[in-house]
Amino acid sequence: MPRPAPDLDAVFAALADPTRRRILEMLLEDDMAVTDVAEPFEMSLAAISKHLAILAAAGLISQDKRGRVKWCQLDPDAMRHASVWMQSFGQFEAINLDAFERFLTQERLQPPEET
Structure with a gap:
């Protein structure tokens, strides 16, 4: 039975926190026990x-118990769904930020037109 599409609001809310993004980066490497996930952070378990x-x-992740240890693993489906949604905006041309900055600088240096 296929799983339902993840709730994009929940995905983006979860991704909004830097601690959770760091956890996801850690889980890219391998499954981790909860205690190992907690180790690099200065916060309680x-x-x-x-x-x-x-x-x-x-x-974004799944958890299961293996013996007495709770393990976490990355679940890419929710991220994939969010990525597909974001890619739909790829139809818009990327802004050249350097050219835009030059334009703004030029506009600031030019004296205002007299009317």
């Missing part, structure tokens, strides 16, 4: 567990 619950609710 309970706080990390809340971040993991948000990521799991958004469908």
Whole structure:
């Protein structure tokens, strides 16, 4: 049975937090035990567990118990769905920020026209 498409609001809300983005980056490497996920952060295990619950609710990770240890693994489906949604905006031409900055600088240096 196919899984339903993830809720984009939940995905983007989960991705809005830098701690959760860092956790996802860590899980790109390999599955990790919750205690290993928590190790590099200066916060409690309970706080990390809340971040993991948000990521799991958004469908970005899955968790399972192996013996006494709870493991986390990246689940790319939600990210893929968000990526497809964002790519639909690729039809717009990218802004050349350097050219735009030069234009703004030029506009600031030119004296205003007298009327």
